[in-house]
Every structure is written in structure tokens, then in C-alpha cells.
Amino acid sequence: METETAVGTRPARIALLAMVGLAVAGVVLTAAGHSDAARVLALAELDVLWIVLLATGVILHRHRVPLFVGWRRIAASLPPGPVRRAIVSELGLLTALIRAVAQRPPHVPLNAIPITSTQGTLPIPIAIAVVTVLEVAALHIIIPWRPVSIALTLASVYSLILFFGYLAERRQHPHYLTATSLVLRNGAHTIATVPLDNIDAVTLIQDGSVTYPAVEGKIARIATMEGCSISVSLRSPQLLALTARHRASEYAVSEIRFAADDARETCARLLDRR
Missing domain, CATH: 1.10.287 (Helix Hairpins)
Structure with a gap:
């Protein structure tokens, strides 16, 4: 009804x-x-x-x-639910890109310390931009119908804009540290809020086994193209979800590894506030 x-x-x-x-x-x-x-x-x-x-x-x-x-x-x-979520996601990517171009500060609470993880992210966007330019040139040569060629060109350029928006969203929504917790994010999605009193140990690592957020056993890796550089061992298991999808799986982990541009400084801050 x-x-x-x-x-x-x-x-x-x-x-x-x-x-x-x-x-x-x-x-x-x-x-x-x-x-x-x-x-x-x-x-x-x-x-x-x-x-x-x-x-x-x-x-x-x-x-x-x-x-x-x-x-x-x-x-x-x-729009049906999935379409509505896709539209909201695209608007979020475009907003993040505009904020990045305008050099606006990242989205973190007042007095929180952002933990950026942008190292190693530049080569892939450059490569994709070059491929898109070559693709657009090929479309104009291969496709004889100008309206279709223009439509496909616009679609290629828009997909490139969304990809840069994806990267900008991660720069605009970094991990951050407050007086009471470590908040780890995947873009605009909060993966986990770890109370500082639940942290047992913090160590520097060089873990390049994965280059994307993943969970293996009781270890969560919130990795970038550079892998993970910090390991946080927990006193009690922490529940987390890697994505904001409607039916995203939840995991109980006892160790979280993540990337940080200044890993030594981040470790020092965590140990100081723990």
C-alpha cells in the first residue's frame, strides 16, 4: 500500500x-x-x-x-535506495574535490590532531590522467559520430573528476587523534574509534602485504599504496567495519595497522596520550 x-x-x-x-x-x-x-x-x-x-x-x-x-x-x-546512496556518494566526492582545490582544512573535530596518509598516492592519479587523455584522443579517431564521441569524452572526463574526488575525500577525512581516542577513517567513513585506554602497545612497522583496507584474522590493515607504518595492539577486541556499505561486515580485531605520513611523530603522540 x-x-x-x-x-x-x-x-x-x-x-x-x-x-x-x-x-x-x-x-x-x-x-x-x-x-x-x-x-x-x-x-x-x-x-x-x-x-x-x-x-x-x-x-x-x-x-x-x-x-x-x-x-x-x-x-x-x-531515486531507489541504491541510486540515492550513489548520488550522495558522488556529491560527497565532488564536495571534497572542491574543498581540496580551495585548500580548505581537513574535516576533523576542534583540537583534534589530523594523521595524514598521502604518501605514495600521486603516481596512480597521474597514470590514470594520462590514460584518460589517450582514451579521449582514441575516441575522436575511432568513433565517426561526433555526438557519441563527445558524450563518451564527457563521461571519461567526469569519471576522472570522480577519481580525483575519491583521493580528495581521503585527504579531507584523515585519521585523527583526540584527548581520549584514536579515530581511523576510510574516506568519510569512520572505520573505528579506539579509546586510548584500550591501546596496549604502539610500534613502528613496515607492512607492505596489502595496499588497501583489509582484515586478516584478528589484524586489520588500513593500508595505502605504501602499506602500513604503525601497529596498534589492543587490550580488548575492537569492532570495526571497513566500508559504509549497508551490509558491510563487522570484524572484532586485536591489532590495527595503518599508514601515517609522519609515523614516528604519530607513535610518539599515541604513547604520550595513552
């Missing part, structure tokens, strides 16, 4: 899918040289738009939902 917050969402979703389908068909027809047919489809998109606006307005009126409130609820519930 449809609830009040979902009133009008279903027809809006159907109309949106129809408009996307018409838009894709229009691009294909334009690329094939059938511009007249593409114009007809564009007019059909406008017809779908005004029909759904009218029909949704009638539905909201029948359910006695104010028009503005109804459309705001529809906009909030229009």
Missing part, C-alpha cells in the same frame, strides 16, 4: 525512465543522421513531462497533499 510520503513517486519514476529512453533514442538517431526523427522524440519528451506534471498534480490533490510538499517528497523518494 502506498504511503503519503510516496504519493506520486511511482508515476514520476515511470515518466523519468520514459524520458531517459527517449533521450537515448534521440542521441542514437542524431548520430545516425536522422535529425528529424530525433526532433520528434524531443517533442515527445516534452509531452511526457507536461502529462506527468499534470497527472501527479491531480494525484496529490486527490490525496489532499499540498503541491509543494508533495513534489518535495517525490524528489526525496524518487
Whole structure:
């Protein structure tokens, strides 16, 4: 049974899918040289738009939902859950990239000490940027249809922007140390908040066995391309989740290894506050 917050969402979703389908068909027809047919489809998109606006307005009126409130609820519930989470994630990446370009300070609480781990992250973005430039050049040579070539070029550039946003998000959300805890993060996701009184030992290490966050047995590695440089042994097991996914697995670990640009200074701070 449809609830009040979902009133009008279903027809809006159907109309949106129809408009996307018409838009894709229009691009294909334009690329094939059938511009007249593409114009007809564009007019059909406008017809779908005004029909759904009218029909949704009638539905909201029948359910006695104010028009503005109804459309705001529809906009909030229009994308399915996974799509909504993907949109929020992309917006987070773009926001982090803007903050990094503007040289804004990282997201840490007041009086907290950020623990950055950016060493070894530059070569991969440079390589991907070079590959993207070569890919764009190849698209213009291989694909004879200019609209399709432009669309694929924009998609490649946007994916590169998102990748740089992924890196920026990790720079904007570093691990950090407070007066009472060590907070370890994977981008905007908090992997674990470790109370300082639960830390048994802190040691410098050189662990290059993995280059990404992973758990093996009772050891969690929050690694970068340089691996891990600090090991924190715990007095009692710590629960953590490596990602913010809806069904991400939780692990109970007795040792956490992570990377830090200034590993010696970070170890000294941890030992001093422990």
C-alpha cells in the first residue's frame, strides 16, 4: 500500500525512465543522421513531462497533499535506495574535490590532531590522467559520430573528476587523534574509534602485504599504496567495519595497522596520550 510520503513517486519514476529512453533514442538517431526523427522524440519528451506534471498534480490533490510538499517528497523518494546512496556518494566526492582545490582544512573535530596518509598516492592519479587523455584522443579517431564521441569524452572526463574526488575525500577525512581516542577513517567513513585506554602497545612497522583496507584474522590493515607504518595492539577486541556499505561486515580485531605520513611523530603522540 502506498504511503503519503510516496504519493506520486511511482508515476514520476515511470515518466523519468520514459524520458531517459527517449533521450537515448534521440542521441542514437542524431548520430545516425536522422535529425528529424530525433526532433520528434524531443517533442515527445516534452509531452511526457507536461502529462506527468499534470497527472501527479491531480494525484496529490486527490490525496489532499499540498503541491509543494508533495513534489518535495517525490524528489526525496524518487531515486531507489541504491541510486540515492550513489548520488550522495558522488556529491560527497565532488564536495571534497572542491574543498581540496580551495585548500580548505581537513574535516576533523576542534583540537583534534589530523594523521595524514598521502604518501605514495600521486603516481596512480597521474597514470590514470594520462590514460584518460589517450582514451579521449582514441575516441575522436575511432568513433565517426561526433555526438557519441563527445558524450563518451564527457563521461571519461567526469569519471576522472570522480577519481580525483575519491583521493580528495581521503585527504579531507584523515585519521585523527583526540584527548581520549584514536579515530581511523576510510574516506568519510569512520572505520573505528579506539579509546586510548584500550591501546596496549604502539610500534613502528613496515607492512607492505596489502595496499588497501583489509582484515586478516584478528589484524586489520588500513593500508595505502605504501602499506602500513604503525601497529596498534589492543587490550580488548575492537569492532570495526571497513566500508559504509549497508551490509558491510563487522570484524572484532586485536591489532590495527595503518599508514601515517609522519609515523614516528604519530607513535610518539599515541604513547604520550595513552
